[in-house]
Amino acid sequence: MDLSRRERDAYQFIRDFFARHGHAPLLSEIALGLGIHSKGTVHRYVRAIARAGLIELVPGRHRGMRLRGEASGRKTSLPLLGRIAAGQPIAAIPDQEEIDLSEFFMGPNRFVLKVQGDSMIDAGILDGDMVIVAQRPRADDGDIVVALLDNEEATLKYIHYNRDGSITLRPANAALRPITYAASRVCIQGIVVGQMRSYR
Amino acid sequence: MDLSRRERDAYQFIRDFFARHGHAPLLSEIALGLGIHSKGTVHRYVRAIARAGLIELVPGRHRGMRLRGEASGRKTSLPLLGRIAAGQPIAAIPDQEEIDLSEFFMGPNRFVLKVQGDSMIDAGILDGDMVIVAQRPRADDGDIVVALLDNEEATLKYIHYNRDGSITLRPANAALRPITYAASRVCIQGIVVGQMRSYR
DNA sequence: TAGCATAGAGAACTTATTGAGAACTTTCAA
């Protein structure tokens, strides 16, 4: 049982709402979130999501829905307590979100690389960090990409497209220089969508 | 039951679309992707791909197709392809591990903070990053800690213990100076065990 | 050259999806 586009939007909103508030949204809140003015329509979506087995409905009740599946089961999330740096003690920060670590970086066609070397150090990507890469043949100007040079050497760099069609790969390290290549020599393996580091 | 060239193109596009968006494309999206102006033609290709058993069709529905085969399971791990920076094309690197994102940072009594400001920039912790903090009353010399000053201000700093019992909190930013406090003024909320960042 | 498979355009039709809103019942908090 598949969901339509708006049904998926609604499901996304519901999950998001649960993560943020710890309880289910009202139909009117979903409607607001989706930019819809009819709660009848929203109700139809909610029923479709329930039919697909993604949530469970408690008829009649206000906020009468529960998440099903991993969403409610195994805990893969940590509380997001707030911002650090200034002002208040952390414990006092309200509006407790949850951040789902398995969702944070997951996506189709992604992989992880362990970074070696300091070429992206000024971008906060250090030696030994992991970068999450989305496999894609094209990037936008300014993206951090994994690029293959002459089908031999793989590197992590900022990418810039030049007017003459050539491509400049720019390290984030004051000690290293950008280098420009003919577009044919550069094969983009993917773009960096995340980075993580473990201290211990 | 082989596919023609354009049918293969269409199948490729569909797989790609699933990978990128997590759901099926419209006929018109496939048409756009292949540079075709007739959805009737695309429909013929899609039927051929279904007849070949590569996808499953749900007649009538918008985006009514499903990939068949490996593409269905939901994972919380990503392949760790290897190290980047030098030498070989990534694809050639063997020894494929999987890295489980929900395990990587999970642990008892941990929480996440969103970093504000540049005080730890030289440690690769940038404005907007998330840090994973293990709630602990004590830290080791040199750890990055979340410390509460005079029960009022929470900060993220390196911690150093001095011989006279005082505590020095040291930013990782050349523009800022370490400050030394009496131990009684510093309350350690936890130590940073991880850091992550999401691009775009 | 005739026959066939592949390719693409597009018309005509059917159905799905989306949204609004009315009318009704039930829940819940003051």
Added chain:
DNA sequence: TTGAAAGTTCTCAATAAGTTCTCTATGCTA
């Protein structure tokens, strides 16, 4: 207790998308 707010069940309409055709063109090959 009670009434506003919330959920439920409809219908109506507009639009977008899928389906089924026919027509044409272009190679390939028997």
